[in-house]
Amino acid sequence: MSDLLIRQHLIDPEVCIRCNTCEETCPVDAITHDSRNYVVDAAVCNGCNACISPCPTGSIDHWRVVFKDRAYTLAEQFSWDELPVQQETPDAELVKPEAAPQANAATSPTSTIAPSSAATPQLNLFTQKSTLMATVAGNFRLTEPDAESDIRHIVLDFGMHRFPLLEGQSIGIIPSGSDAQGRPHYPRMYSIASPRGGEREGYNNASLTVKRVPGGVGSNYLCDLQKGDTVQITGPFGDRFLMPNHAGSNILMICTGTGSAPMRAMTEHRRRLRAAGQDAGGKLMLFFGARRREELPYFGPLMKLPPEFIDTSFAFSREPGRPRAYVQDRIRERAADVAALLAQDSFVYICGLKGMEEGVLQALAEACAQAGMDWPSLHMRYVREGRFHVETY
Numbered sequence: 001m002s003d004l005l006i007r008q009h010l011i012d013p014e015v016c017i018r019c020n021t022c023e024e025t026c027p028v029d030a031i032t033h034d035s036r037n038y039v040v041d042a043a044v045c046n047g048c049n050a051c052i053s054p055c056p057t058g059s060i061d062h063w064r065v066v067f068k069d070r071a072y073t074l075a076e077q078f079s080w081d082e083l084p085v086q087q088e089t090p091d092a093e094l095v096k097p098e099a100a101p102q103a104n105a106a107t108s109p110t111s112t113i114a115p116s117s118a119a120t121p122q123l124n125l126f127t128q129k130s131t132l133m134a135t136v137a138g139n140f141r142l143t144e145p146d147a148e149s150d151i152r153h154i155v156l157d158f159g160m161h162r163f164p165l166l167e168g169q170s171i172g173i174i175p176s177g178s179d180a181q182g183r184p185h186y187p188r189m190y191s192i193a194s195p196r197g198g199e200r201e202g203y204n205n206a207s208l209t210v211k212r213v214p215g216g217v218g219s220n221y222l223c224d225l226q227k228g229d230t231v232q233i234t235g236p237f238g239d240r241f242l243m244p245n246h247a248g249s250n251i252l253m254i255c256t257g258t259g260s261a262p263m264r265a266m267t268e269h270r271r272r273l274r275a276a277g278q279d280a281g282g283k284l285m286l287f288f289g290a291r292r293r294e295e296l297p298y299f300g301p302l303m304k305l306p307p308e309f310i311d312t313s314f315a316f317s318r319e320p321g322r323p324r325a326y327v328q329d330r331i332r333e334r335a336a337d338v339a340a341l342l343a344q345d346s347f348v349y350i351c352g353l354k355g356m357e358e359g360v361l362q363a364l365a366e367a368c369a370q371a372g373m374d375w376p377s378l379h380m381r382y383v384r385e386g387r388f389h390v391e392t393y
Contacts, residue, residue, distance in 0.1 A: 006068045009040045009047065012083050014127045015059035017172050017189040017237065019393070022051040022060050032074070035179065036186065039077035053112060056170060056189065056391070057237040058123060082129070113386040115347060117249070118242035119196070122164045124235065128187065131174060131232040134158050136225045137205055144294035150212040151258060151297045152223050153193070156231060157205045163233075165192050165206050167265035168241035168349075168389075172234035173208075175221035187234045188218030191351070191391070193261035195269035209261040209297055241349065241389045243269070248281045250346035252338065254327055254360055256289040259352030260297055262391070263288075266349070267310060274309065285341055287334075289315040289327040289352070311337070327356060328363035338364065339371035342378065347387045354392040 011022070011031075016038055023031040023038065030044035031051065051060050064086055066072065072084070114121075126132040138155040165171070172187030179185055190208045193199075199207040212223040225231065243251065243266045251270075253263040263286060273280050290296035293316055302312060313330040316322070331338055342348075342364070350360055361379075368375035382388035 005065055006042065006071060007047070008042050008064050008066050008071050009045050010062045010064055010072065010077065010083060011038050011040060012059040012062050013037045013080050014082050014129060015057050015124055015234075015237075017057055017059075017170075017187050017234075019056060019189055021054045021056065025051045025054050034078050035181065036183065037078050037080060039074050041074060042071040053240070056241075057235075058239070112240045112383060112389055114240045114242045115244040115249075115386045117244045117246035118386075119166055119245055121166050121169055121239045121242060122236055123239060124237070125163065126234050128174065128184075128234055131234055132158065132161055132163060134231050134233050136227055136229045136231065137199075138227060139223070139225050142209070142297040147292065147294040149257070149291070149295040150223060151295070152208075152210045152212070153297070154208045154210055154222055154225065155199050155205055156208070156233070157203070158233075159204065161204075163204070163206075163236070164196070165194075165236050166196050167192065167243050167269050168262045169236045169238040171206070171208075171236055173218060173222060174232040174234065175217050185217060189235075189237060190218075190222075191258075191261040191265075193264045195265050195272060197269075197272065201272065209258045209264070211258045240386075241351075241391055243349075244347050245280075248345055250283040250285070250341050250344055252285050252341055252346055252348045254287045254331070254348070254350045254352075254356075256327060256352030256356055257295075258297065259391070260288060262351055263349065264298055267305070271305070271309065282345070283341060284310040285337070286310055286312045287315065287327040287330050288312065289317065289325075289330075289356070291318040292316055293319065326359060327352075328359035331360065331363040331367060335363075335367035335370050338367045339373060342368060342382075343371070343373065348382060348389065350390045350392065352392060357390060357392045 023033060027050055028044055028046055030041045032039060062083055134156040137157040140153045142151045142153050143149050170189045170191045172189050174187050175185040192206050193209045194207040198205045210219055210222045213219045241262060251266060255263050267284060270280055270284060313334060315325040315327045315330045317324045317326055365375040368378060
């Protein structure tokens with residue numbers, strides 16, 4: 001009878017924030033989606049687990065033991081609002097959910113783990129069925145009034161509710177209203193832009209960095225919020241894109257646009273430690289790109305940070321009268337300094353538009369080659385040790 005049983009891979013629709021990471025990662029195209037749910041085709045999935053590690057929420061890591069001829073169909077999975085419970089099967093104990101191997105970070109550059117010294121994150125405290133209601137404490141435009149991009153700094157207050165967050169984590173925001181099918185909107189995920197102590201230290205709040213996107217349901221909803229409005233929140237999400245806590249660790253940050261949110265959180269946490277006389281040591285190096293200076297969020301506060309605290313390089317691709325420059329160009333200009341940092345106790349964080357990823361990786365490879373360092377081996381070691389983190393969209 002056990003030959004008829006399979007361990008079916010399923011995605012939890014309550015926790016999934018529809019970021020498309022799993023579908024992009026799956027090497028056999030077993031994952032697909034409609035306007036509501038991401039699902040796994042049991043007839044195609046080979047259980048390789050390549051999608052497990054990159055998932056930012058953990059929604060991908062679910063399994064049910066079922067008879068092969070009764071596997072949940074795609075149509076059934078598309079209709080779900082929550083996962084079905086495990087049904088009793090005669091030989092279910094012969095196919096345990098934990099039996100499948102995990103993705104190997106040593107051989108898969110897309111698989112990442114958290115730094116060994118990172119604080120332990122809290123995950124999925126609130127779901128779509130049990131959301132947290134937060135109050136908007138502020139909504140501030142970060143970009144200049146004449147800038148093409150409308151980027152906002154939004155502060156959310158959690159009141160008396162426990163909602164611990166770490167730098168590098170994300171939360172889900174459920175826009176008000178309903179979709180074309182008349183169902184509530186699914187959550188949109190946004191990275192936290194504030195450190196673990198809150199946007200205002202000692203207060204139970206956090207901030208987001210949000211760019212208004214024409215036609216974007218989540219971004220327009222958030223950018224239009226007024227002080228005092230309430231928002232439905234899910235999460236927290238993310239147990240990998242976390243900063244190291246041990247003293248002396250260097251952090252190399254490479255970002256564009258709103259990809260600056262987790263970098264601001266990490267930088268602000270280090271700044272507060274330093275101000276309190278608890279300097280964590282280690283170098284901070286930031287490469288930050290935008291179309292124009294006026295469209296670069298947090299430009300003013302960044303310029304006030306002393307160079308002995310953070311080494312910052314900006315890249316602007318659309319400044320009038322100047323050649324286009326991207327973050328990878330600035331990395332090449334600072335190749336010797338970047339390679340020297342990578343040769344030490346360092347951690348790399350890349351966040352922004354997906355189009356930047358290939359160019360950044362190539363620039364890092366060139367910087368290492370110029371210094372006589374073996375980039376492929378170094379890259380793999382950084383991934384394996386939880387030192388290399390990429391979040392692009």
